Amino acid sequence: MSIPGAWYLALGAVLFSIGGLGLLVRRNVLVMFMCIELMLNAANLTFVTFARMLNDIGGQALVFFVLVVAAAEVVVGLGIVVAIFRRRRGTTADDLHLMKG
Amino acid sequence: MHVMSLLATATLVDRITFGIGATIVILGAIGVVISRNPVHAALMLVMTLFGVAVLFVEEGANFLAAVQVIVYAGAIVVLFLFVIMFLGIDRQENLAEEPLPLQRPLAIVLMVFGFAGLLVLAIGSKWSTGAPSVAGPAQNQQGGDVAAIGRSVFTTYLFPFEITAALLVIAVVGAVVLARRPRHPSVGDDSGVDADGSIVSVVSGDDDGGIDSTGSMAAAVAETVVAAQSRADADGGTETGADTGTDSGEGAS
Amino acid sequence: MVHAAYLMPLLPLAGFVVLAAFGRRLGDPFAGWLGTATVGGAFVVAVITYAGLLGKHAGPAREVTQNLFTWIPVGSLQVKAALLVDPLSVTMVLFVTGISTLIHLYSIGYMKGDKDYPKFFVYLNLFVASMLILVLANNLLFTFVGWEGVGLCSYWLISFWFGRDTAASAGQKAFLYNRLADVGFLIAIFLVFDKTGTLNYLGIFSQASHISSGARTAICLLLFVGAVGKSAQIPLFPWLADAMEGPTPVSALIHAATMVTAGVYLMCRISPLLALAPDARIVVATVGAVTAFVAATIACAQQDIKKVLAYSTVSQLGYMFLAVGTGAYEAAIFLMVAHAFFKALLFLGAGSVIHGLHDEQDLKRMGNLRRYMKITFVTFGIGWLAIAGIPPLSGFFAKGDILDNAFARYRPLWVVGLVTALLTAYYMTRLFVLAFYGDDRWRESSESVAAAGHAHASAAHGGAEPHESPWVMALPLVVLAVLALIGGLLNLPGHLHVDPLGWLTPVFGSALYDAHQSGSLQWTLAVVDGVVALAGLGIGLGLWSRRTENPALEPMVLQKSYFIDEIYDAVIGRPSESASRFAAVFDTKVIDGAVNGVARLARGAGGGLRRIQTGFVRQYALGIVIGAVALLAYMLTRVS
Numbered sequence: 001m002s003i004p005g006a007w008y009l010a011l012g013a014v015l016f017s018i019g020g021l022g023l024l025v026r027r028n029v030l031v032m033f034m035c036i037e038l039m040l041n042a043a044n045l046t047f048v049t050f051a052r053m054l055n056d057i058g059g060q061a062l063v064f065f066v067l068v069v070a071a072a073e074v075v076v077g078l079g080i081v082v083a084i085f086r087r088r089r090g091t092t093a094d095d096l097h098l099m100k101g
Numbered sequence: 102m103h104v105m106s107l108l109a110t111a112t113l114v115d116r117i118t119f120g121i122g123a124t125i126v127i128l129g130a131i132g133v134v135i136s137r138n139p140v141h142a143a144l145m146l147v148m149t150l151f152g153v154a155v156l157f158v159e160e161g162a163n164f165l166a167a168v169q170v171i172v173y174a175g176a177i178v179v180l181f182l183f184v185i186m187f188l189g190i191d192r193q194e195n196l197a198e199e200p201l202p203l204q205r206p207l208a209i210v211l212m213v214f215g216f217a218g219l220l221v222l223a224i225g226s227k228w229s230t231g232a233p234s235v236a237g238p239a240q241n242q243q244g245g246d247v248a249a250i251g252r253s254v255f256t257t258y259l260f261p262f263e264i265t266a267a268l269l270v271i272a273v274v275g276a277v278v279l280a281r282r283p284r285h286p287s288v289g290d291d292s293g294v295d296a297d298g299s300i301v302s303v304v305s306g307d308d309d310g311g312i313d314s315t316g317s318m319a320a321a322v323a324e325t326v327v328a329a330q331s332r333a334d335a336d337g338g339t340e341t342g343a344d345t346g347t348d349s350g351e352g353a354s
Numbered sequence: 355m356v357h358a359a360y361l362m363p364l365l366p367l368a369g370f371v372v373l374a375a376f377g378r379r380l381g382d383p384f385a386g387w388l389g390t391a392t393v394g395g396a397f398v399v400a401v402i403t404y405a406g407l408l409g410k411h412a413g414p415a416r417e418v419t420q421n422l423f424t425w426i427p428v429g430s431l432q433v434k435a436a437l438l439v440d441p442l443s444v445t446m447v448l449f450v451t452g453i454s455t456l457i458h459l460y461s462i463g464y465m466k467g468d469k470d471y472p473k474f475f476v477y478l479n480l481f482v483a484s485m486l487i488l489v490l491a492n493n494l495l496f497t498f499v500g501w502e503g504v505g506l507c508s509y510w511l512i513s514f515w516f517g518r519d520t521a522a523s524a525g526q527k528a529f530l531y532n533r534l535a536d537v538g539f540l541i542a543i544f545l546v547f548d549k550t551g552t553l554n555y556l557g558i559f560s561q562a563s564h565i566s567s568g569a570r571t572a573i574c575l576l577l578f579v580g581a582v583g584k585s586a587q588i589p590l591f592p593w594l595a596d597a598m599e600g601p602t603p604v605s606a607l608i609h610a611a612t613m614v615t616a617g618v619y620l621m622c623r624i625s626p627l628l629a630l631a632p633d634a635r636i637v638v639a640t641v642g643a644v645t646a647f648v649a650a651t652i653a654c655a656q657q658d659i660k661k662v663l664a665y666s667t668v669s670q671l672g673y674m675f676l677a678v679g680t681g682a683y684e685a686a687i688f689l690m691v692a693h694a695f696f697k698a699l700l701f702l703g704a705g706s707v708i709h710g711l712h713d714e715q716d717l718k719r720m721g722n723l724r725r726y727m728k729i730t731f732v733t734f735g736i737g738w739l740a741i742a743g744i745p746p747l748s749g750f751f752a753k754g755d756i757l758d759n760a761f762a763r764y765r766p767l768w769v770v771g772l773v774t775a776l777l778t779a780y781y782m783t784r785l786f787v788l789a790f791y792g793d794d795r796w797r798e799s800s801e802s803v804a805a806a807g808h809a810h811a812s813a814a815h816g817g818a819e820p821h822e823s824p825w826v827m828a829l830p831l832v833v834l835a836v837l838a839l840i841g842g843l844l845n846l847p848g849h850l851h852v853d854p855l856g857w858l859t860p861v862f863g864s865a866l867y868d869a870h871q872s873g874s875l876q877w878t879l880a881v882v883d884g885v886v887a888l889a890g891l892g893i894g895l896g897l898w899s900r901r902t903e904n905p906a907l908e909p910m911v912l913q914k915s916y917f918i919d920e921i922y923d924a925v926i927g928r929p930s931e932s933a934s935r936f937a938a939v940f941d942t943k944v945i946d947g948a949v950n951g952v953a954r955l956a957r958g959a960g961g962g963l964r965r966i967q968t969g970f971v972r973q974y975a976l977g978i979v980i981g982a983v984a985l986l987a988y989m990l991t992r993v994s
Contacts, residue, residue, distance in 0.1 A: 011127075017216035018127070030139050052160050057249045
């Protein structure tokens with residue numbers, strides 16, 4: 001047989017944690033976005049692992065959809081980033097605090 | 102499922118593949134988080150994606166591996182790079198300082214807890230409930246996993262498929278509108294020009310066929326935002342306020 | 355003929371309505387004549403009713419109930435608007451309507467020239483209608499309607515010249531004291547209904563022996579509380595003196611002859627109940643006697659002519675309650691009728707004096723009026739002799755009757771009553787002498803009047819000779835004087851028995867107490883009364899005919915009526931004010947504070963929570979991660 005699923009799940013956990021840490025710590029908007037992608041990939045990995053472990057193709061179908069949605073999300077998100085940062089010089093997420101209560 | 106016993110059954114090739122894949126993934130991830138230059142970070146991301154693709158193949162999801170590379174590494178990251186170059190925000194970020202108090206310690210603590218919890222969940226629990234699969238078996242399908250995915254997407258998950266298709270269209274339209282360049286102001290306009298001389302707001306363009314309504318609504322919003330910005334600018338040097346392009350918020354809805 | 359009784363309250367009520375609607379158009383003096391006509395009509399009806407009742411046999415046949423309509427039909431409480439025509443009520447309506455007619459006539463002249471002339475008669479007519487309802491009603495609640503009606507009209511009439519602060523306050527004071535007493539009346543009504551299930555007098559009396567004695571005493575005492583307020587006994591008497599702010603006809607009618615007697619009437623009406631409540635009777639008699647004495651002492655020191663008469667009224671009412679407490683109801687009614695005659699006479703005479711002197715009311719500034727106002731002098735003199743108790747005028751017989759019964763029942767109270775009789779004669783003599791004899795003090799006071807800034811600046815006339823009143827004012831004086839003279843015939847003691855009032859006996863039945871004294875004892879007591887009266891008269895003459903100032907005899911204590919107003923203010927007024935102020939502060943600080951505090955809390959909480967919205971996306975992301983990790987931890991606890 002192949003590698004036990006638990007190892008993949010552990011790897012997914014590691015990837016997710018690193019992505020989460022990066023999201024919270026980095027200030028550059030695009031890098032934050034990339035960290036989100038990392039987290040999504042971790043999820044994908046987990047799904048595929050379960051598809052194998054449970055012998056259900058639904059896991060892989062779901063990854064398919066996640067991929068599509070991630071792509072759409074990136075497109076729109078980057079569109080917003082472009083719209084916001086077109087004219088300013090600063091590019092950190094900390095500069096966008098106009099919604100301060 | 103005892104971990105160690107199963108390891109005995111894995112072939113050497115599998116183990117090496119897994120090891121390499123895992124290494125690439127982790128190194129790439131760390132690289133994304135650590136790189137000061139966003140372009141470097143993008144490239145590290147590509148590395149991670151490749152590693153994940155390798156792992157997909159290892160798990161028997163060949164189609165997904167291909168799609169992963171094509172879409173993620175080939176399209177999404179390219180888009181990232183496009184935006185980085187377009188906006189010119191490749192300035193190095195100073196990783197040593199952290200303006201928000203407690204952000205880093207809390208982040209580290211939380212992620213460690215999260216990781217530990219996930220590990221416990223992953224390893225410690227029984228995942229196989231014995232319930233029959235919804236979409237059909239994954240291994241040893243006729244036509245391979247491509248056909249299996251195809252069958253499930255077009256039958257069991259047809260509705261989500263159509264929805265995601267619609268989603269893509271919406272995303273495209275949205276992106277086009279969001280990223281549109283703002284219009285030029287007319288001569289008699291009394292709205293000000295902001296500090297860095299950029300175009301501030303518009304009242305009405307004369308060459309815009311059917312989009313006048315959005316123009317006026319957007320103009321109103323833009324003026325409010327500009328006022329906020331000028332106030333904020335007067336307060337202190339940092340640029341504040343989202344001075345969105347005039348059509349940006351309104352046109353999409 | 356008896357069934358014409360409903361016309362008695364109806365006529366003045368109609369007059370009230372017409373005058374209220376058209377009075378201003380009718381004007382001076384036609385409005386006055388109309389008002390007088392309606393009340394005169396009521397008097398005629400009263401006489402007819404009297405005749406009708408006389409035609410029936412004495413006893414239960416003379417208790418005629420006339421139902422007008424059902425007023426409150428609620429379950430077991432069936433209150434009708436109905437009239438009870440019996441000797442007691444007919445006696446009352448006779449003298450009420452009679453005196454009211456005379457006073458209406460008098461007012462036509464007295465109020466002439468007043469800018470609110472028609473309004474006066476509107477109120478007066480309504481008053482007479484209410485008083486008649488009070489007297490004729492056959493159940494407690496309908497009586498209460500009349501009770502409140504007279505209180506209301508009294509308030510309106512006292513503060514008739516409401517532009518004057520003192521008049522306005524006096525009206526309020528009267529109303530408040532009355533209202534306070536009415537609480538007792540109301541509670542009595544509740545209690546009566548609870549114990550007997552009916553508010554009808556005849557119904558109550560038939561069940562009187564079935565109620566517990568404690569309840570009987572309570573009911574009687576509570577109704578007496580109401581009577582104390584209405585008839586100005588201790589401790590609710592201060593309002594009557596202040597009520598003199600009203601025009602003099604008002605004082606004569608309301609605060610001498612009719613409204614203040616309503617309390618006595620009420621106690622007489624419930625005599626069957628009172629007969630079974632000996633404790634209540636003692637209280638009534640004692641309060642009456644003490645009030646009579648205290649009021650008499652206060653009257654000795656008053657300088658305003660009307661105030662003397664006001665306290666005199668309080669004193670005489672005390673006598674009436676003394677009679678009621680003794681069980682001598684006939685005597686009480688006798689004094690009530692006689693007192694109505696001579697007190698109204700005295701007040702109208704005082705009004706004549708005031709009118710003649712252009713609104714001068716201070717005794718010290720009158721004098722020698724007998725030369726200028728002859729009719730007033732003679733009639734006032736008759737009234738003076740009557741109230742002083744000089745035989746053979748009505749006052750002598752009436753007071754004597756009461757004192758006889760007091761002698762037989764409550765000896766100590768008899769002593770008090772006798773001393774009061776002395777004082778009565780004394781202060782009335784003082785008043786008479788100061789007003790009608792001596793020097794023309796009113797001549798000198800013209801400048802000091804102007805300097806004192808007298809309200810009615812007729813100081814321009816000061817020094818002009820006082821004039822006699824016109825016939826509309828003089829005629830009632832004469833009529834009342836005659837009645838005061840011969841009124842004694844109504845109830846002569848012993849064998850001189852004309853006694854149409856003997857017809858009251860069946861009304862009070864077993865409740866009536868007759869002091870069966872031997873003829874010689876009766877004569878002895880009568881002589882004692884006469885001597886006492888003459889003594890008081892003599893003392894008064896001696897002290898006051900030569901000097902007009904006797905400071906020792908007019909101490910401040912008495913002038914200020916034992917400082918009762920100040921005491922009430924300190925004991926009740928100030929604490930209520932501070933309680934109110936405390937309540938106001940409590941309301942704004944605590945209650946409003948609580949409500950506002952809630953708002954402030956919400957705002958504060960909002961303000962505090964708002965600091966979570968820092969605007970930094972990364973901190974929001976941190977929040978999400980915190981939540982996610984918490985959720986994860988929770989799931990871990992559920993995992994087997």
